[in-house]
Amino acid sequence: MIPSDAASSRDPAGDAASDLRLARTVREESGRVVGALARWTGSLDVAEEAVAGAVEAALVQWRAHGVPPRPGAWLMQAARHDALDRLRRDRTYRDKLALIAAAPPGPPAGTELDDRLPLLFGCCHPALSHDAQLALTLRAVCGLTTAQIARATFSAETAVGQRIVRAKRKIGTAGIPLRIPEGAERAPRLDIVLTIVSVMYSEAHLVAGRDAAADRDLADDALWLARVVADALPREPEALGLLALLLFHRARESARAVDGELVLLADQDRTRWDAPFLAEGRSTLDRAARLRRPGRWQLHAAIAACHADAADAASTDWLQVLTLYDMLLAYDASPVVRLNRAVALARIEGPEPALAEVDALEDALARSHLWHAVRASVLRDLGRDDDALAADLRALELTANEAERRLIAARVER
Template sequence: MSPPDAASDRALERVVRAETGHIVASLTASLGNFDLAEEAVAEAVIEALVHWREAGIPPNPGGWLTTAARRNALDRLRRDKRYRQKLEILADTSRRSAKEVDERLPLLFGCCHPALTETAQLALTLRAVCGLTTEQIARATLSTPTATGQRIVRAKRKIGAAGIPLRVPVGEERASRLDLVLTVISVMYNEAHLVAGGDAGADRDLADDAVWLADVVAHALPGEPEALGLVALVKFHRSREGARSVGGDIVLLADQDRSRWDVGLQTQAHAALRAAAAQNRPGRWQLHAAIAACHADAPDFASTDWDQIVTLYDMLLVYDQSPVVMLNRAVALAETGHASRALVEVEGLRGDLERFHLWHAVRGNLLARLGCDDEAVEALNEARKRTQNDAEQRLLRARGGTSV
């Protein structure tokens, strides 16, 4: 039986995800102080956690959180004469206008500023714009909660000290920051899946919010093919959601019932990918989407064009030489009949990915293909120990053949 506060905690989680970016952006626009806005919202979330457990979920949870955040900001401003004139502005902004629905876009670019390190940009954006917790961000970025929290604090201080504006840049400045904005949305989508202590079902609110945000960026920046590439990628992935889990258990791609894939979303994804390709400016998000399209177009797993996928990964490495891309390429290479070569490439990634559970899982699967059963079981059990998701643990335990 769920504890009595479980319902209020889930409601708060949904509101934080949906409203955090809007509230932070609105307060920052009024105050001109990002750090104050983010701190006011963070305090409101803590207040909601306690109050909602005691008094129940309010009729308008989003309004409650907005009011609490504004009150916190007002309390802080009353202690600072420099902001005295802004009290009236804040007091009058009691309701969010329809125009504010896209306020997350300038907030996204403001957080993704070159004055910050890339890891700090990613962590801060996931916190301020998307409402993810420090623990969620740590998992998504393969870091620790302590390091992530310190990174967020330093980033907020730097934004205040440098006077970084929250706006959508233009020209070369935008080009240099768009990729990280798209990365943030991609990580946000990935975080909707396989949460710690959960089953294989996706967090639909978070996944849908990431798809929506990708559309917002692409529609606001129609001349950016990479934004369209990300739209295609997340919609290809979202289209498979209905088949990737059954009864809380993971269904691997090879075993998925493709009749459950969402054809409408795949059609939208193909249209976005074609629109991106028409601009004749290839990039990593378009190539990721092209790989996803190969899977979407195959009528069954056996018909997958793995040679084409390996070729696309080779093209992708021109733009993205991250260890995770190399790991995924090795998986595709093994499907072309080159498991031994794939294992050599995976072993070469040990230094970068050894603490990443999927590296152990891929290595274990390759060892099993090559008949190294004992080593395969050991690798799969190591992968199981390194994931906190229940569904992944069950899958890896079954494939490893042991409950150790």
């Protein structure tokens, strides 16, 4: 506790700068530190608690004495000491003391990403439920609090807390290893990891009850994780494919949400798209293609590239988009992919065959506002205005995001 006389002399601006640097350090380093400590101690719980203790210590010490020259190394050392103290107090882990005491204070030079990646694969183990994978990844790898995870995933804090506790317990009792899979095991496990990162990015957009602005921190965390995986596994084309996809999405964000309003792709001001992100997306996709092992994330990225390459909506190469969707079905025939393919089909073959494809997805997507919105658009192109209005009204009922509601309502009122 800071004495009252010291507290009275504190510099609020300095404290704010220190706290901001700490927040950035936690975001960048906590996954690496948790991964290293979990590997050394054999306990994800001990690792997480040690990092939390180190963050609490940093909050006080950095304010009092300034940010250290190497914040990440400071956090690693403080967490390591905290873990040692916890192990000394716990008989169960006393035999682990020699391991962590002998371990170096930080990761070996040049292997900074290694500790995060095994942790990410462990959090995304197929033995865990999808919700548990997402919550545990956000906590252990990204360092989000339970409250932040609850907001990001539209869940109650108690439910998120229970998911995390159960997931960590399962990792311990089932002996789930924190390691990067090798050989034939890697591809399906990597796809789970990439899916979770993609879900993180999607969860940052169109939040229930909010406008069109993204949860920038969560979106940036997802893009950061995609970079971690792609940089650590440069010979995995699907990791590069997901990174390229998120870069294309990120490039469009300033045009996608304007003054809190949602702007559809066809109506976006393409001069607002971020050229460096687009260029990086293209070069990343090219790197993936040179590995000559196509997959679903590369195809998703290639479709995004088609839209990025068009000077305006009218110039979109819809035949190429449809062809890519046809190829994508071999890797991902999910209802959402088929719905997006129907949009491209309408551009090439007309609304009638597209409506047949959309209607075939009713059982799978009848509770999705997107299905009703797409169906309304196709029905309107067929001149079935009353049916289109009914579909839009149903989409409006199912939409929780305020910007989407306003967009659909504007169509209904025309």
